[in-house]
Amino acid sequence: MHPHIIKSLLLAVATTQGVYAHTTFTNFFVDGAPQIDGQCVRMSTNIQEASFPIKDITSNDMACGVDGQTGVSRVCPASAGSTLTFEYRTWPDGSHPGSSIDWSHKGPCEVYMKKVDSAIADNNAAGDGWFRIFAEDYDSSAGKWCTEKLLDNNGHLSVSIPNDIEAGYYLVRSELLALHNSNKSPPDPQFFVGCAQIFLKSNGAAKPTDTVSIPGFVDMNKNAAAMTFNIYQQPMALPYPMLGPAVYTGSSKRSLETREEMTQTEGLKPANCVMENSNWCGFEMKSYSDETGCWKASEDCWAQDKVCWSSAGPVGGANCKLWEQKCQGIQDACTAKNFNGPPDAGKVLTPVLAINKNLPPPANKISGSSGSANTVIADSSSGTAPVSSAASITPSTSADAYASASSSTSAAAYASTSSSAAAYVPMSSSTPSATYVSMVSSAPAAASTLVDGYTPPVGSSDPAEPAAPAEPAAPASPAQPAAPAQPAAPETPATPYGKQKSIDQCGSNNGDTAVPHPITAAQAANPATGNA
Numbered sequence: 001m002h003p004h005i006i007k008s009l010l011l012a013v014a015t016t017q018g019v020y021a022h023t024t025f026t027n028f029f030v031d032g033a034p035q036i037d038g039q040c041v042r043m044s045t046n047i048q049e050a051s052f053p054i055k056d057i058t059s060n061d062m063a064c065g066v067d068g069q070t071g072v073s074r075v076c077p078a079s080a081g082s083t084l085t086f087e088y089r090t091w092p093d094g095s096h097p098g099s100s101i102d103w104s105h106k107g108p109c110e111v112y113m114k115k116v117d118s119a120i121a122d123n124n125a126a127g128d129g130w131f132r133i134f135a136e137d138y139d140s141s142a143g144k145w146c147t148e149k150l151l152d153n154n155g156h157l158s159v160s161i162p163n164d165i166e167a168g169y170y171l172v173r174s175e176l177l178a179l180h181n182s183n184k185s186p187p188d189p190q191f192f193v194g195c196a197q198i199f200l201k202s203n204g205a206a207k208p209t210d211t212v213s214i215p216g217f218v219d220m221n222k223n224a225a226a227m228t229f230n231i232y233q234q235p236m237a238l239p240y241p242m243l244g245p246a247v248y249t250g251s252s253k254r255s256l257e258t259r260e261e262m263t264q265t266e267g268l269k270p271a272n273c274v275m276e277n278s279n280w281c282g283f284e285m286k287s288y289s290d291e292t293g294c295w296k297a298s299e300d301c302w303a304q305d306k307v308c309w310s311s312a313g314p315v316g317g318a319n320c321k322l323w324e325q326k327c328q329g330i331q332d333a334c335t336a337k338n339f340n341g342p343p344d345a346g347k348v349l350t351p352v353l354a355i356n357k358n359l360p361p362p363a364n365k366i367s368g369s370s371g372s373a374n375t376v377i378a379d380s381s382s383g384t385a386p387v388s389s390a391a392s393i394t395p396s397t398s399a400d401a402y403a404s405a406s407s408s409t410s411a412a413a414y415a416s417t418s419s420s421a422a423a424y425v426p427m428s429s430s431t432p433s434a435t436y437v438s439m440v441s442s443a444p445a446a447a448s449t450l451v452d453g454y455t456p457p458v459g460s461s462d463p464a465e466p467a468a469p470a471e472p473a474a475p476a477s478p479a480q481p482a483a484p485a486q487p488a489a490p491e492t493p494a495t496p497y498g499k500q501k502s503i504d505q506c507g508s509n510n511g512d513t514a515v516p517h518p519i520t521a522a523q524a525a526n527p528a529t530g531n532a
Helices: 003-017 146-152 291-311 318-335 521-525
Strands: 024-030 076-079 083-089 109-116 127-136 156-160 168-178 190-201 212-214 273-277 280-283 448-451 500-503
Touching: 024 076, 024 190, 083 168, 083 190, 109 146, 109 156, 127 156, 146 156, 146 168, 273 318, 280 291, 280 318, 291 318
Parallel strands: 076 190
Antiparallel strands: 024 083, 083 156, 109 127, 109 168, 127 212, 168 190, 273 280, 448 500
């Protein structure tokens, strides 16, 4: 399949990612330093359902999410005591900055870790060995659930890694539990989980022993009080019966054991990688000095572009678009009979991501840090104001940083652009992030795509499953250059866009214009009935 067709399909399903107003863990920060979107993250490869909750809490998906048993090629380094900040998005590609989770999805947050022999290996997520480093449910002093604080902080949740655990490879599992449907019959507690692959640098020797098996530690019958908790009851039946083992905070005593320093040997950035998108790397083409070599390099570049798009996944291919500029430059040079290259050989084209200074502080306390070692709720006395709106993000971390990117702009021009890991917009400025039109033949069940001017009726029930839209004709593939003849430049197909809004299955509007959350008259009179 040609890259342009793949791009069109990614664009087509981008809108369905958020129609349910769910969420997914897409990227993370290490001590404020952003990692590339999707890099070192195990997440669903199903773009349409990437933000959906776990369907079966007894399945292996409960460990690291759908496709979480499959390792990715990159591993991000961190140190004992480092702060990890997880970013959640309703639209995984970051096309709707500030949209992290619907306000109705209230509930606890937890973070687990598991030591593994290899972070990139498959089939090592599910099973025993998970220890918990953070848990927060309802903070009575703030009057908020953990997910509400996440929403206040633009989808960010920060935790500190215990200081004393041993070095090595770990999976770090972030979990949100939305309780908005837990009081229904049957109960529908919704788990949103994902895992980061890290290499931990540490002089510690601790091996936490209070571990659980995932799946297994959550049971609808044994944990009925937690799984059916009614967030609409007034007053709520607090405290919330949290699940899982005791939170491991580390020890203030340091081991005197002499340990050989461990070095990361897997998941590193490959040599000669000049562009990164998620866990994909674009490699520099071989040097050439004749026409045959030039067209061979062009062919190689476009072949890598195809792989970039096909592996982009839910977070999108913003850097694939920048890579195409390199490919186009080589092809243009060949057409102009400039057969010495490749241009800017060896130059790293991956945009530089700036430290995000607006992230929330760690929500947990670890031994050796200030405060009680047993405190596991967010520190409301730290004096650090939460980020409450997308507008409060500085320009250097704005998700609009790449909004002006286009195929006519040199990829090198973005090398110095600073942004957060959330700063990738899909494709280019010619494809507005809020104006996708569904073009796929199989829309997810109950997804409702609405056009401007439509307001859901008050008291409406869950939207009925729409008929699958007809699959569009695939855009024409560009002509393949035949060396040594001069081929026509690849034609980028036009994609129809139309402004739309989306309504989630709970009736929440997540489009461009704020619309009151529709409730029935009965719900208004009796909040305990909950949301749809």
